[in-house]
Amino acid sequence: MTTATTTPAVRVAHDGPRARFGDLLAAEWLKMWSLRSTPWLYVITALAVVAFNAGTAYDHYKYWYEYDEHGRESFMANGSPLMDAFTGNAATVLVLAVAAIGAVSVTGEYGTGLIRTTFTAVSARRSVMAAKVLVLAAVTTVFGALVAAASFASTQAILSGRNASVSLGHPDALRIIVASALLAPVAALAGLAIGTVLRHTGGSIVGCVVVLLLLPIVLSSRRHLTAVLQHTLPYSAWERLTGTETQHAGELFPWGAGGAWTVYALWALVAGVLAVVAVHRRDQ
Template sequence: MTAATTVPAGSLTQEEPRARFVDLLAAEWLKMWSLRSTPWLYAITALAVIAFNAGTAYDHYKYWYQYNEESRTDFVANGIPLVDAFTMNSAMVLVLAVAAIGAVSVTGEYGTGLIRTTFTAVPARRSVMAAKVVVLASAATVFGALVAAASFASAQAILSGRNASVSLGHPGALRVVVASALLAPVAALAGLAIGTLIRHTGGSVVGCVVVLLLLPMVLSERRHLTAVLQHALPFSGWERLVSSQTQRSHDLFPWTAGGAWTVYALWALVAAVVTVLAVHRRDQ
């Protein structure tokens, strides 16, 4: 006869494996697209942005012969086809909508209490928020690229009827498309960071409007300090990248395109860091 040994009940249960980062990415992807408002907001924003740009190009097409000969001759030289490719109104719509998507992607979880379930299932909060950053930035980058390319193509197709269009190889054209495309992920990450800090949908959207749209308008370029502060904002960086040499000739405090790209990079990086670190020791 062999003696029976009693095995403690606790030793029979295996410890749950830690969630892999790829699993967190998949979960955040499902959570983002499970919100009905997300695809609708992306679609409406895309239509609004393309419509603003196409409408401006069509206005130039329709009233082409009402301009004087000099204006028609210098239309391309003054960079107007590139202005029509992505107007300021369309950029404001893009920034507001995509920043709101970024904010709601985290405030929606706080509002429904889903964030508590998420952090209970995955105690590594930083990893969860890092996955959210990657998913949002990837989706916003693809969205921005598609919208910028469609806006450029539609505007130039309309202007081609007056022989006033430019190709992507035209000086400054590629920079306008890339800067407009990357404005989307920068705004989305900024909205995500603001939403993580405020954790309330209404307050986060107001914060996005104030930081991303109102501050560039309030700060003046007539003083060096306020000009520097204005140049440090992403919307001002976009304006610098899409403006032509003729439009910048009257700037009191000019700055370089490299500085504008640096503003883009720093805003995206700081927003990602704030999003990841803000939830580490904070109550849900």
């Protein structure tokens, strides 16, 4: 008789080195720029924002002769050159574009199934999303700074032809540039959070429009409750930070610049945390 011996199945263990967080940052950087549409979208957005601001400044330059002496003095006294530096239309375009970029950065992966490959290679989902949050925040912060600086420089160069410009040393100039620059990462992270929760490109973009652009318009500033709710939105915070004291003089429920900066910080923090937590709690 022959005794048969069987070898127990051996479980293959993957003892390879775990992905470092720096590797995840590099991977997210490569994924961001792997699509040809991404740099073009940034370029088109930058040109559109600067064009809106420069166009407003050029209108004031072109029709400057229609202002009497009192009108020209009021133009400078009311801080109109600073309002031309970054207009409401430009802010709307910026918010819509970068929020869409933030949303698509995650919904695009869900749509193509790349997210499954990513989570299979790296099981630490929270680390993957944290890397995505940091890369998106860094890129959009630099983007916002470049666009805000270019807008300020171009608009003041146009207005300088009528001696109606202000310099960077103006007391409110730096605040307006920084507030306009930081609007980009705040909106991008909000779009990323909405995209992570909804996981659908069309629905996420609609959600970004409703939350970031429509709610500030719908909520009335003439009632205390709705005014408080309006003040919690990033677009309203941008308006508070970029507006002059003359503009805020007639507000029924005024609020300070410190509160607006706090809204910026909380939106960025909560959006980043929500994106990390949502992808960890839900299935692929």
